[in-house]
Amino acid sequence: MFGVALQSGWGMTELGVGTLTSREDPPDWPSHSDGRPLPWAELDLRSDTEITVDRPGRLYARGGGVCLATLGRDSGALTVIAEHEDGWFDTGDLAVPDGRGGIRLMGRAGDRIGGAFMIPVNDVESELLTHPGVADVALVGYPDGHGGELACAVVVAAGSPPVTLEELRAYLTGKGMTDWYLPSRLELVEQLPRNDNGKVRKELLRRELQTGAALTTE
Known part of the structure; x- marks a missing residue:
């Protein structure tokens, strides 16, 4: 222009x-x-x-x-x-x-998400794994529309009905985590994508989340 x-x-x-x-x-x-x-x-x-x-x-x-x-x-x-x-x-x-x-x-590659305030991913994932409704989890960033990132919890649920976003947020709050650490989105999958060494391939999850659509991984 x-x-x-x-x-x-x-x-x-x-x-x-x-x-x-x-x-x-x-x-x-x-x-x-x-x-x-x-x-x-x-x-x-x-x-x-x-x-x-x-x-x-x-x-x-x-x-x-x-x-x-x-x-x-x-x-x-x-x-x-x-x-x-x-x-x-x-x-x-x-x-x-x-x-x-x-x-x-x-x-x-680093496990941090955010913009003005950074989220320590390992800390949040470790707490989420202690929730009885979570069998496996990866915390992944997705665009907030303002140049930063929000956190999405990609969860393999343990049991039925599956855990909800509200339950996860309340659980983390009860563990003393500050509000900006809490995931603002939840995606449920049957398993997390992993490489040959067993590490979660977060780049694949992040790429799908950037489209704004639900994950297709099942």
Whole structure:
């Protein structure tokens, strides 16, 4: 509309801006890519298997813009980035090559959900697993329509009738959890999708939730 080409980029607090598409790229390229590394950032995609759209790699970054250290939210442990992994920082993002020397972000590997307030996924999942109506559960983020995420509890129910969202929220509240930790959506499935190592493939659940439709996994 304004005759200005859109550009797409990726960055994070611990790094700043790490990638950017170019004005020389095809006009629609920002819809397919999050850009190539900028001069101050090295990127590395790592995976034990072939990196594909269905199995994206974990994104690592290195360079002068990476933060000097991190402080554990729960443990308080100080980690100096330069003292580990030859300075490579685990961003917690999942990505695939875009075919032109850049990356396309596919989601998050880290178990945190949110926007202004972050939800510690492991803590919430651990509490939900103690509910007698829950046989298995994965907490997955879905868009809130304002640039952040809300939490959806994808549950394998234990018994019939199945547990309800209201029951889960009340249970977590009774455990002392703050309101923004509580799931705002519940999806019931017969089993959770897992990889060969038994880890829940949350990227598959997240992708379906982003459509706004009920999960088809049964």
